[in-house]
């Protein structure tokens with residue numbers, strides 16, 4: 001199996017499975033507890049059908065969107081993910097280069113393995129910095145300042161990881177009691193400690209409001225799920241929220257973002273940019289989320305498996321396939337702009 005044999009998410013996943021060590025594949029692939037939420041993230045899309053319109057003149061389609069002050073050539077972006085150089089030596093550089101090539105946004109994780117400054121200098125495309133709130137308030141202030149100086153376009157605070165999720169696959173692959181010195185073991189050890197020792201579980205809305213003020217720019221919260229939290233985010237001056245359950249890696253049994261999307265859009269969609277991520281594997285999934293009112297969607301594993309399988313060439317192929325699917329599906333839906341996608345072209349079973 002080669003990269004040219006990959007035509008969809010499942011193919012990239014399979015190629016990654018063959019090419020990277022088992023513990024690393026399972027770190028990317030896995031979720032929390034019984035992985036119920038992980039599965040629902042994708043199956044949720046299957047409970048909803050697209051209703052196409054015909055004969056509307058779709059020789060050209062424009063799939064660009066504006067979100068959080070950024071113009072994206074496509075309605076999906078690369079969501080921030082940790083430790084990308086562990087999956088492929090090109091790591092974040094490959095993802096940033098591919099995102100720039102396709103004119104979309106990419107996120108750099110707090111647990112990134114290439115500096116945000118280097119990425120900002122080299123790749124001209126909207127860049128997000130994903131922030132975890134540390135116990136050390138001085139460190140938080142310094143990181144915010146660093147991101148500002150680097151020229152990061154959007155600050156994204158992840159709020160669904162107040163403690164680490166129970167990822168049993170990692171425990172199984174990484175820890176044979178007491179501690180096994182394998183890539184998986186080290187990974188589990190490093191990340192487990194980061195969440196329990198470095199991050200601040202006492203974080204509250206006032207802390208976030210202070211961060212929003214200090215950043216004084218595009219600021220979004222990643223991991224919002226309830227209407228009241230969405231309203232609160234708007235009240236403290238956030239410009240965006242991302243409905244997310246962290247790819248099913250945190251609270252298993254929690255709701256899928258797609259299932260919760262309409263409720264949130266109805267409550268705050270006129271005040272704040274609503275995005276979502278989780279489970280997106282197809283262009284049709286993107287169209288369904290946009291039809292419900294998302295301004296853009298994030299993908300995680302969709303580009304990560306491609307990265308693990310084949311580095312920058314893999315990520316470029318994945319983004320290119322997704323773009324082509326979106327354009328094709330737009331034409332088949334009878335839509336030439338993203339604005340034409342509305343709830344009237346959706347039916348839930």
Ligand SMILES: Cc1cc2nc3c(=O)[nH]c(=O)nc-3n(C[C@H](O)[C@H](O)[C@H](O)COP(=O)(O)O)c2cc1C
Nearest residue numbers: 028079080081082109158246247278279299300301
């Ligand atoms: C391997 C991996 C690492 C991740 N690391 C982070 C991270 O460091 N910070 C963060 O906010 N989200 C992280 N996420 C979550 C993603 O940003 C995103 O919310 C999720 O992957 C979306 O689901 P999907 O993988 O089904 O597309 C990670 C996800 C994966 C799969």
